[in-house]
Amino acid sequence: MTSSLGADVTPYDALLLLSFGGPEKPEDVVPFLENVTRGRGIPRERLEEVGQHYFGFGGKSPINDQNRALLAALRADLAEAGVDLPVYWGNRNWDPYLNDAVEQMKADGVQRAAVFTTSAYSSYSSCRQYRENLADVTAEVEGAPRLDRLRQYYNHPGFIDPFVDATLGCLADLDATLRDDAHLVFVTHSIPTTMNDGSGLNSPAGGGAYVRQHLDVMAQVTARVAEATGVERPHELVYCSRSGAPHVPWLEPDVNDRLAELAADGVKAVVMIPIGFVSDHMEVVYDLDTEAMATCAELGIEARRASTPGVDPRFVAMVRDLLLERAAVVRGVETVRRSVGALGAGPDLCAPGCCPHPRAPRPALCGRDDELPTNDEVNA
Numbered sequence: 001m002t003s004s005l006g007a008d009v010t011p012y013d014a015l016l017l018l019s020f021g022g023p024e025k026p027e028d029v030v031p032f033l034e035n036v037t038r039g040r041g042i043p044r045e046r047l048e049e050v051g052q053h054y055f056g057f058g059g060k061s062p063i064n065d066q067n068r069a070l071l072a073a074l075r076a077d078l079a080e081a082g083v084d085l086p087v088y089w090g091n092r093n094w095d096p097y098l099n100d101a102v103e104q105m106k107a108d109g110v111q112r113a114a115v116f117t118t119s120a121y122s123s124y125s126s127c128r129q130y131r132e133n134l135a136d137v138t139a140e141v142e143g144a145p146r147l148d149r150l151r152q153y154y155n156h157p158g159f160i161d162p163f164v165d166a167t168l169g170c171l172a173d174l175d176a177t178l179r180d181d182a183h184l185v186f187v188t189h190s191i192p193t194t195m196n197d198g199s200g201l202n203s204p205a206g207g208g209a210y211v212r213q214h215l216d217v218m219a220q221v222t223a224r225v226a227e228a229t230g231v232e233r234p235h236e237l238v239y240c241s242r243s244g245a246p247h248v249p250w251l252e253p254d255v256n257d258r259l260a261e262l263a264a265d266g267v268k269a270v271v272m273i274p275i276g277f278v279s280d281h282m283e284v285v286y287d288l289d290t291e292a293m294a295t296c297a298e299l300g301i302e303a304r305r306a307s308t309p310g311v312d313p314r315f316v317a318m319v320r321d322l323l324l325e326r327a328a329v330v331r332g333v334e335t336v337r338r339s340v341g342a343l344g345a346g347p348d349l350c351a352p353g354c355c356p357h358p359r360a361p362r363p364a365l366c367g368r369d370d371e372l373p374t375n376d377e378v379n380a
């Protein structure tokens with residue numbers, strides 16, 4: 001994917017990769033879970049269960065190595081495109097922490113950084129919570145660089161195209177007798193239904209954006225796969241990784257429950273497409289590759305799991321595209337905002353009150369409701 005945007009990243013003097021973070025060894029697991037769930041009322045049993053998922057993988061989440069690979073790929077891509085920009089990496093919940101990255105940027109004299117998050121969709125957990133962390137770090141680190149979060153990219157071709165190819169690869173890998181009737185099972189992280197209701201609130205898209213955005217991605221991938229194979233396949237969106245108290249409704253159906261229904265309906269093969277995840281997180285390697293795959297084996301369903309974008313060159317180039325696009329916007333230069341599907345490119349700044357905190361409002365950066373005097377002129 002070549003960008004028509006050139007290589008001018010002015011006024012940015014750094015790019016920050018902002019991710020979730022994950023444990024790297026058994027001793028990390030409990031403190032990591034404490035970081036993630038502080039003040040969130042997740043039942044003890046659920047935490048123990050999730051801890052077991054991590055211990056089952058030697059206490060190491062795949063997410064940090066995925067980010068190290070992305071960091072290296074980003075640096076190589078930028079260098080090759082003639083973009084001279086340092087790239088930093090910080091996590092919300094584990095080392096290397098966001099605060100340390102911002103301290104380092106400050107020490108290096110960075111004035112204004114673009115921030116790419118490893119989270120593609122709108123919702124409190126996938127968008128505003130990252131913006132709250134940016135507000136926190138800006139408040140905590142005196143003289144911190146200004147931080148501009150890059151827009152949502154769930155419908156950018158650099159995110160969609162790798163899923164299309166990954167799905168085609170899985171179909172090709174299935175026995176020819178199963179291929180045409182295989183179901184496309186799109187999977188994302190479940191969230192509380194109230195969190196989905198608030199997702200995108202007050203923006204032109206309206207509430208419920210989390211699910212709507214996923215349905216749009218599903219429609220795109222399904223149509224492209226049909227075009228490439230000449231076969232229209234049944235498809236649907238299901239969820240994994242539900243947590244929280246049992247009486248609180250979360251998005252359903254759970255992938256395992258739905259697989260059981262599909263088997264009962266005579267479905268013999270599925271391709272699971274983890275469109276909720278930009279790379280192989282614990283949810284992908286445990287909830288899908290371990291648990292859902294075991295469910296399929298029990299049910300006699302032949303299953304494949306499509307790969308995540310990871311370090312696909314198109315996904316990596318997308319980050320550069322978003323960066324150059326935003327830099328052009330800030331400079332007041334007309335630019336193309338690439339997107340596919342029905343919903344259009346998302347805004348640079350979030351709408352006031354969108355994706356609200358489930359309990360108590362907190363300052364968040366990169367919105368039109370910033371309580372801190374940043375980003376205002378971007379929107380002017």
Ligand SMILES: CC1=C(CCC(=O)O)c2cc3nc(cc4[nH]c(cc5[nH]c(cc1n2)c(C)c5CCC(=O)O)c(CCC(=O)O)c4C)C(CCC(=O)O)=C3C
Nearest residue numbers: 020022036042050061063119125126189191243244281282
């Ligand atoms: C929408 C969404 C994404 C996708 C967007 C994004 O990527 O940000 C995401 C990503 C991730 N979630 C992750 C891990 C966890 N999430 C938890 C808890 C929760 N997630 C939620 C939602 C999401 N989560 C919610 C509504 C909760 C309930 C508590 C709360 O309201 O916050 C818990 C607590 C235990 C549990 O309850 O499961 C853990 C350990 C990891 C790291 C994985 C690794 O190690 O590879 C990643 C990438």
Ligand SMILES: [Fe+2]
Nearest residue numbers: 036125189241
């Ligand atoms: Fe999560």
